[in-house]
Amino acid sequence: MTAESLRKILDRLARGELELDAALDAIKHLPFEDLGFAKVDHHRALRVGVPEVVFGPGKTPEQIIAIARALRAGGESVIVTRLNADSAAALREAMPDLTYDAHARLAFWRRPDLVVSGRGTIVVAAAGTADLPVAEEAALTAELMGNTVDRVYDVGVAGIHRLFAHHERLVQASVLIVVAGMEGALPSVVGGLVDRPLIAVPTSIGYGASFGGLAALLAMLNSCAAGVTVVNIDNGFGAGYAASLINRAR
Amino acid sequence: MTAESLRKILDRLARGELELDAALDAIKHLPFEDLGFAKVDHHRALRVGVPEVVFGPGKTPEQIIAIARALRAGGESVIVTRLNADSAAALREAMPDLTYDAHARLAFWRRPDLVVSGRGTIVVAAAGTADLPVAEEAALTAELMGNTVDRVYDVGVAGIHRLFAHHERLVQASVLIVVAGMEGALPSVVGGLVDRPLIAVPTSIGYGASFGGLAALLAMLNSCAAGVTVVNIDNGFGAGYAASLINRAR
Amino acid sequence: MTAESLRKILDRLARGELELDAALDAIKHLPFEDLGFAKVDHHRALRVGVPEVVFGPGKTPEQIIAIARALRAGGESVIVTRLNADSAAALREAMPDLTYDAHARLAFWRRPDLVVSGRGTIVVAAAGTADLPVAEEAALTAELMGNTVDRVYDVGVAGIHRLFAHHERLVQASVLIVVAGMEGALPSVVGGLVDRPLIAVPTSIGYGASFGGLAALLAMLNSCAAGVTVVNIDNGFGAGYAASLINRAR
């Protein structure tokens, strides 16, 4: 430990076992993080409680299994996202203790000692069923970071009465994650109904002038509802992570 | 008149005043529209009843006055849009019989013999007050083409209860024009509430990642509400024109 | 039923079976749609008569068959679009009562009780044979929503005499859907020949600077022909749906 290293050097200097210049030199040549910048390292500490995420696309089933195994061995919760059929089948066979969600196309393993530590409820709202994999990535990330999550799915703005049927759940949220593809209008509507921090997640769902999620991304960045912030296209993990930070007491 | 021209040639041929070949040649060399393609020309006929539009930006006050005078002399209704302060003042002085709308930054002249001929009511809904000039351009175009117009303004999705307070007016529309800048979400929400044709008009209102209205345009093209069609950014005239065509009986 | 729920509460209040405050509270806590906003729900009513569409791309043959079966069981007409060879073969075998169109790469099932309810004829014009799958998606959607459809195919602007040979059919349309890829010029030309609402559909046909249909989309949004509105790239369904709304009597 770094604080220890520094303490030892100073201790030896105080006891006369070390010359002043040698101590000075030793301190200068400690690795950076050894100099007591615990705060710099808190990040790693923070990471305790952060699930590991494996993105499925572009990896072979073998690679996914190898990475997932290595991560789970680290003791932390693990999410494997956007699995295609082949990878899902292979993963299911290789790691049967993972939980599988065929609709959301993901698999995950929850560390057994996980407790709820978040202040309030994180609502994850999603516009369409096609947005579900990204929404679940956000929801699971938040859950595996110790939060209670309330899923409000299939509430796209074109059938806005469905959204309003869940009005109470929305306003009781501590933080909201709102996931939408295509025109990405849902965060603006929800943002007008609540007075809590809202993280908008554009998805790549759509075609043609969706341009891979660009349309939804731009819409969310231009939201007329105050209090809306945005993450990258399809970045369910980032939204879940940021919402968890917001939901921590301080 | 062209049908007349053709008739005369044929008449002279029938009376022997014209040789067969000369008649053939004469017909071939008539201007295209003289050949009796009345349908080709109906467009001009249709244009009777279409107001003339003058876009203010990029024109000097003198140019605007000159064009507006020429157009009004044609007998048709005239709209001058997006007037800056200088042009508005000059136009007001030069053509005091025009009606001025400072907020919408436009001026117009209504032909005296205009009657309502549209089948139902055209609702023009607009998200923010900044979208008003475009919305008014659409509304006035529709009115000056013989339609009853119902304006539902300042109903942006971030305060969706304001939109819902006008629910009845929306569903009674025959055609809807929905105008919005920024994230352009309003057409999707309104489109989910009605079962009538809806023309979405993106505006260039916004900044940064609005990219001059691109964000709203993409959002509208990707609308999850069926029945939504889109016109160019800030094209209030085009929306009013298309809505008028839809609202004509046939 | 929601109107019923409200009636019951008021009835009990009127009969003294319910206190004023309890009634007030009960009304407040009714689900949104229970409050008699029948219009909010008309959308669902409208959907009666709207065919279900399954987009083929990105789905396995098994998924397509499963979805198509589920949809057809709902009693509504069904269209499966942009089928690749494998999916088409599998679907043909699994659901032999669907109608197949190899050229348009789609399959469909028409509900037996479908009647023509549209006011006039919807013309679907397409520039090239490669645009046919999108055009057929539009045409079939319109037909399955109860419209008479007249197909005018292979009339690209580079051989404009072919378009003009069909002049009469174009001008007799009640509504027009004009489908084109590459430079997307056809809607402008047709729009200049007719005085009816025209929905332009850009397709992703093209290569290089077509940028996946962006060239055609921009061209259509900038059409110099008034009365043209635009839907998303390749959105044949949306065009057919909007044209059907326009063609309904009101």
Add this chain to the structure above:
Amino acid sequence: MTAESLRKILDRLARGELELDAALDAIKHLPFEDLGFAKVDHHRALRVGVPEVVFGPGKTPEQIIAIARALRAGGESVIVTRLNADSAAALREAMPDLTYDAHARLAFWRRPDLVVSGRGTIVVAAAGTADLPVAEEAALTAELMGNTVDRVYDVGVAGIHRLFAHHERLVQASVLIVVAGMEGALPSVVGGLVDRPLIAVPTSIGYGASFGGLAALLAMLNSCAAGVTVVNIDNGFGAGYAASLINRAR
């Protein structure tokens, strides 16, 4: 008041002054917000404590003064941003009780009864002096919404020792707003040093391939630091607002 309206109807019904059907009808025709959806309206309540913002660009000095006067009359704090020299001079003369900040190019008026209600400190960090107007817009918004704000300015990543000199201030923040133009790298670096919610604000500072702030925006959306969310280019107000929501106790 709307709850009152409903109560009166029910009261009259209970007293037999109103028929059941008439009561039913009356309720259906109440404006939406009259139906007791107080939550829908909470937004307005929330707005108490939110400063009004006037964007200077594109407005004449007269317009700015008129709007600013109207807003201040409402009793709420007011910020006028991105003032050019002419507008600043005019505003200073017309409303001498506003506070002026020439460097940040803004003016503001703080409501006298403002108290600090935010849970912790909001740090506003900015990369360059050119980013200052946007950073101050964020900082003032947060202050005028009842937060303690700590400004850490001129800490661009190219001179990273300057940033590190303020390490303690960064890690003590409850929420961070990080403002940067050009390559937009600062949020990623700061995000790696802290474990608190961080809102990244791209600015339009830059030239050439900055494309009006697009470079910084994309960089921030792609930040490798978890916990970073993003607002629109130059949207200091939005960042200050969202940070204030996060910093409220719940």
Add this chain to the structure above:
Amino acid sequence: MTAESLRKILDRLARGELELDAALDAIKHLPFEDLGFAKVDHHRALRVGVPEVVFGPGKTPEQIIAIARALRAGGESVIVTRLNADSAAALREAMPDLTYDAHARLAFWRRPDLVVSGRGTIVVAAAGTADLPVAEEAALTAELMGNTVDRVYDVGVAGIHRLFAHHERLVQASVLIVVAGMEGALPSVVGGLVDRPLIAVPTSIGYGASFGGLAALLAMLNSCAAGVTVVNIDNGFGAGYAASLINRAR
């Protein structure tokens, strides 16, 4: 024939066999092309001598073979471009009388009665070997339209002495087609050496910021060499066709 049709109608009118109004009506209802606009149809006549082109990408080997067979049956020369290995093997087996060029990834069939009719030589210059398929598509199109073609390949601007070694061939051209991917600089350099029409063809060769040929396309459109015109990315056929038109005597 259409002139005939018109003559007959007029003849009958002149002979009194037809009433004036009937003649008028008959003329109006002639198909458009019957009215003697023979020039409208010349396009088809021109097409005699234009090779048919089949683009390989996105087609199965079976489709390519079917199309190629149909086209060759029409008697015109045929080019099949951008063949992948599977399609090439299948085509080679199915149509052994086609000529194959493995490097250029194309196959073609030359109509036996083809003669050289072009005025001068068309030079096709290409920057890199990867540009060869597009260059050959241009060269073969020009040859099969009756032109003498001189190929100057592998003369990219980074080794400009290779280009200069062929200086004489360049300046003797009647028309030049210059093909380049990546930075697309070759047309500017060649355009500065010659005083003849030059058609620039950007290719999609490149990666990263080439953006599928956009870099080369923009470079060519901005060429500082006068006399340069541009076709779509990878459009070798279009360049060969346009060069052939230029090279025809008139």
Add this chain to the structure above:
Amino acid sequence: MTAESLRKILDRLARGELELDAALDAIKHLPFEDLGFAKVDHHRALRVGVPEVVFGPGKTPEQIIAIARALRAGGESVIVTRLNADSAAALREAMPDLTYDAHARLAFWRRPDLVVSGRGTIVVAAAGTADLPVAEEAALTAELMGNTVDRVYDVGVAGIHRLFAHHERLVQASVLIVVAGMEGALPSVVGGLVDRPLIAVPTSIGYGASFGGLAALLAMLNSCAAGVTVVNIDNGFGAGYAASLINRAR
């Protein structure tokens, strides 16, 4: 003269006045163009007969006058394009012997000894009156390079009968320049009517999704009419220059 320089060196070597090595060295150090590559220099020769073009935008009236005077002193024809009102007035006063065209916003001076040398007629067709400045830049460039030019203006595709009324003029062209903004459809339509080389010129006329002429540019690059090549947005000079090259005998 360069050939002279080389001859002198060789002459002195032959006469023994120069050592072999000295001659070798002298040749190596001659300026490049001295080495007899007359062809390299033909470009300058060609430029005889090419008018000089001054682009008005971004220059002060004084700068425009200074440049125009310098160019005219060179003896070559001169065109000054896109003049604003101030510059036009100043130029008119300073150089009264220039010809002014207020509508096309340009001025020009024709060298007195100009003769027609082009093979056939160059048709310049333009879609709208707003495209006129670019069209005139093309037409004047072609005229001042010795060509007969036939202007066919205001023939946009939305009123296609106007284009067809000029059918004969189009098909008699030797080369065509087709100018259009907005959706840029005109070159495709004209290209389908003629069998001659056609240069398409997109203009920046339009707004919103025109994106400064990008829409028209992309449309023209994707033209379905073979034989169409394209120049940069608003590049009337380039089109006129290229058309002149095509129209020269060889």
Add this chain to the structure above:
Amino acid sequence: MTAESLRKILDRLARGELELDAALDAIKHLPFEDLGFAKVDHHRALRVGVPEVVFGPGKTPEQIIAIARALRAGGESVIVTRLNADSAAALREAMPDLTYDAHARLAFWRRPDLVVSGRGTIVVAAAGTADLPVAEEAALTAELMGNTVDRVYDVGVAGIHRLFAHHERLVQASVLIVVAGMEGALPSVVGGLVDRPLIAVPTSIGYGASFGGLAALLAMLNSCAAGVTVVNIDNGFGAGYAASLINRAR
């Protein structure tokens, strides 16, 4: 001095004047740069010898004068770039000891004690005269950082013999800066002629599809000449700075 600070703490600890824990704490709370990371600060040292640059655009003449005065007072050389006429006149009057270059639109002040320290010659080549302001910004930056600069201007690729006339100067360079707008081809051609590091500078010179320098930027990034690296559009200062670093001995 920081090393001093640390030494003092250790000294007091060794002398027993400070407790171990107090020493530990004191070290932790030293400002970052006090910990002896002199290298972190070398950057500032390096900056000795770097001229200060003031970008003219968007600044009033008064602001430019104020900044220029402040910078010159710092003793370092100063460059003021892209001056408009008003600013140039004002600056010339206010600071007559600056050197003015009307053509390059810049002014500069050279510190009197400047010596040449660069290893070799830096060649600055520019394609057109319009690129001169950027080229001069690069050249002056390099000169004011102690380098010998050789300017090779007006050597655009369309007249490549002009470039070749300067072949010797190019190949004798130690480092090259190549500046070009429009199609940005010059760096590729020069890069093929030399075997030295080459920094390409795209400029915003051009119009239409130049898109503010994007065309040139993409061309340079895709250069087929190895050894070419690129800086931002119009970033003459950055190129001069980087070239100076390369030219320093080490």
Add this chain to the structure above:
Amino acid sequence: MTAESLRKILDRLARGELELDAALDAIKHLPFEDLGFAKVDHHRALRVGVPEVVFGPGKTPEQIIAIARALRAGGESVIVTRLNADSAAALREAMPDLTYDAHARLAFWRRPDLVVSGRGTIVVAAAGTADLPVAEEAALTAELMGNTVDRVYDVGVAGIHRLFAHHERLVQASVLIVVAGMEGALPSVVGGLVDRPLIAVPTSIGYGASFGGLAALLAMLNSCAAGVTVVNIDNGFGAGYAASLINRAR
């Protein structure tokens, strides 16, 4: 040899064996490079010592093996990059004397007589492990061109203490290559720590708004750290090559 050719001609002229005009003609018709522009050809000479690079993507295993064999036969070092699993396996079997690096997905062959000739050390720093293939391409290119390379990997800015732990290695570099995807911030941070030339390499690592590396590319072009130049996305070879040029003594 070309100098020889010229010498012979001059020799024969001097000896009277050749007429003056014949000599003149012979010189003019020598191939360009024969005229003694040795410098033009030095490029080829330089290429001695440059490794050959084969890009794996889009090539079959057979093609890769064939090209790699041909290149190695030329005697120069060879790198094969971005190998997929199939190609790697095939190549490993076919050319067992190549060195394989599974993680970096490349293979290479080092010419046996390679010596270190570079002046100092080239540091290659990379942000994430996913950037490794590009970083290794750069590092190997530099090594195979005779440089000592120091790899500093996995030092992304979100964990900046890891970067700082390698501070000494960074500042001792002669040239730096900094590789990063996603937000591309690393070059700005490193550029602020060193005073040496730094080549930034954006990678296509990322998703969504990374747009294939565009985000990182724009960030690097807008770097606030002076001395940073940029190469194309994923262009490890280009960076290694340019760094080697910089590191050569002169």
